[in-house]
Amino acid sequence: MRFDDIRGILRYVPQFRQRIFVIALDGAVMRQPNLPSLLQDIAVLQSLNIEIVLIFGARAQITDLAALRGLKPSSVDGMGLTDDATLEVSIEAITRQTSELVADLTALELPVAVSNALAVHPAGVIDGQDLQHTGRIERVDAETLLALLKADIIPVLPPLGYDGRGATLRLNSDSVAAEVAMAIGAAKIIFVSETPLTDEKGNRVAQLSVADARELSRRKEGGHDINLLSKLKYGALACQEGVPRVHIVDGTQDEVLLAEIFSNEGVGTMVHADHYQQIRSATPADVPHLISMMQQSVDDAALLPRTRKQIAERINDFFLLDLDGNPVGSVAVHSHNLDGKSGTMAELACLYVRRSHKNQGYGRRLVAYAEEVARQRGAESIFALSTQAFRFFEEQMGYTVSSSDILPASRRAAYDKSGRNSKVLLKGLK
């Protein structure tokens, strides 16, 4: 690991400290050789003061155990009918899984508690069919879960529930994850699946809005694993009800949890309710970010160097583009009075997009945003001075190359003095 990577990770730590992540392991993932790596990732998260709730599914284990017993299960996902024999096999499979998981976590010195913090009822009759021992979550005992988390104990919730009459009911683990996350105000649910979510061409689906996730979960065709569809369905529900981010990651990938959480682009699929990219006004606390972000372009002579003081004095002119809370681009809008004439002219400056995020439309978004700010501040035209990105302004944003004569007098003096010979790009804002 490089020092840059460590710095990259540490950037996220304050943001996630004391936040709750619900991690839902697919049953199939728990049979994978990669399980120890996943559990080690969980230990790392816990050591960074992220509060973890662990949930797991059991479809694969129930299917296997039923086959061993020569039994055809009535359903294996905790959503369809659970008959007597299937419940027996489910309890056996899940009890074994619970025991193995607790043993593995204990070996990593992680304090855990298997919890029955769910109030459940029988699911009842659905579409004319009595689902028998399948349960429905009525309520989550958030107080108990929060008390465990406060004591640095990881609550483990198996996909079983117990009703007021002492009956055991089979639950769907994805619905457990969603209900728990909503009840305890989790910052994220991370579904660890056996397969990634890909499009028709086999490419990773990196982001989905709630509406798209719900739509996809309803599609029976499309060849998606039924496990993924259920994660999309409950992920969309949780996100809509206030869980800010839901991730689906491929649990067969090494270090997948850390790679998903500690990078802007992630490695799995993220379902988001809001615009997770946003452009916002800079604050004095952003000055170091702005300087370090623009340093590369200053070194390449694409941007003029600016001191902390220069930025701080005009902080209201600066805007940052955040990607999941981390700045990846900047732009500034300065207003210039026109001597002897009415109206103002705006200057677009400090346009910068991090190298790792180029060619994804962020530059254009920042320029369009800056133009809107300029308009609102009463400017009739906007200019930019650029040594290397003039084609970008011309071809992508409709600017024309002009002469330095169009610059307001005060700016013209500085331009001539700098000797940079930047191209002058102009656009009307009417």
Ligand SMILES: CC(C)(COP(=O)(O)OP(=O)(O)OC[C@H]1O[C@@H](n2cnc3c(N)ncnc32)[C@H](O)[C@@H]1OP(=O)(O)O)[C@@H](O)C(=O)NCCC(=O)NCCS
């Ligand atoms: C210029 C810059 C802001 C563009 O950001 P970006 O997020 O990569 O831009 P977008 O994704 O919105 O647009 C990409 C398009 O612009 C084109 N483009 C980007 N930089 C370009 C340049 N310097 N010259 C010509 N075209 C350029 C790309 O080829 C791409 O075109 P395509 O869609 O036809 O393939 C970014 O490259 C940057 O930060 N450069 C260094 C700093 C700088 O020069 N700033 C301008 C000083 S005011």
